[in-house]
Amino acid sequence: MSPAVISSSYTPEDGAVKRPVSITGSQLSAHRQPEKLALTIPTLREAENLPGLLSHVRSALDSAAIPYEILVVDDDSRDGTGDIVSAIALEDPRVRLLVRKGERGLSGAILYGWHHTDAAILGVMDADLQHPPEVLPQLIDAILAGNDMAIGSRYTAGGGLGDWNAARKLFSAAAVWATWPIQRPGIRAKDPMSGFFLVRRECLDHIEFQSSGFKLLLEVLVRGRIHSVAEVPFDFGCRDCGQSKANVKVAWDYAKLLARLYAERFGFGRHSES
C-alpha cells in the first residue's frame, strides 16, 4: 500500500485501503523517530466530542516526556469533524486529520492512521471519552519501561466496566474467555478486547491485519511480535455525546476474526507469521 497524502489540515482524500492491511512498506519507516507517539483517534460522527477530547488528550500528553502527534482518522462523517479538527490543527500541528472516503471500519481506521506516521510508538483511543486521557502518561511510562505493549485494561485490578448491566458484563466476559486458548502463553492479556492501547511499531512490521471490526488489539496480541505486555487499569466511562457504532456486524466481524485466529493457532487454516 502506498502512503497517501499526509496533512495537518483538512484534506479529503481517496482513503481506499486494501484488505487486509499491513502498516509496513511505508517510505516513512526509514525516518522513524525513536520515541515518538502517534495516537490515532478513529471517528465516525463524533464532532460534538472532539473539542473536549482533544483538549484533554493534549494536556495529558503534554505532561508525558515524549514527542507526540494525534491522528484523527475520520470516515467522512460530514458532521463538522473536519472543521473542528482543522481549526485545532492550525494552532497545533501535532494534531492531524486524515479522512477516509468510501471506507468504514474501526480497525481499518486505526491501521490507516498508523500507516501515515513515522512514530515508533503507536496508540489508539476512542473519541467518546470512554477512555480517560489521564491514563495516557501511565501507558507511555509502561512502554518506556521496556514493554512492547501497554493496554488500558478494564479487567485488571483497579479497572472497571462502568455502568454496564449484568447481561453486557456476561457477554463481555464470555468474549474475553473465548480468546484464552488463542492468546499466547506468557503474554495473555486480561482485557484483549480493549480499544485503548499502545504498541511498539516494530512488533507489527510486515504483518497484515483484518481491517473490518472493532477488535484489533486481539489480533495484535495473537499475531504481533509482542514479548511483554503491561495492563494499566481504567474504569470504562460513559459516552459523552452521540451514539455507539457497535452493531450486529461488529459482532459478526469479531466471530470471523476469532474463527481465523483459532484456525491459524491450531493449524487448520491459513498460516500466520510468527
Ligand SMILES: Nc1nc2c(ncn2[C@@H]2O[C@H](COP(=O)(O)OP(=O)(O)O)[C@@H](O)[C@H]2O)c(=O)[nH]1
Ligand atoms: N473511523 C471510524 N471510526 C469508527 C468506526 N466505527 C466506530 N468508530 C469510532 O471508534 C470508537 C469506538 O466506537 P463506539 O461506537 O464508541 O464503540 P463502543 O464504545 O463499543 O460502543 C469511536 O471513537 C467511534 O467514533 C468506523 O467505521 N470508522
Ligand SMILES: [Mg+2]
Ligand atoms: Mg464508545
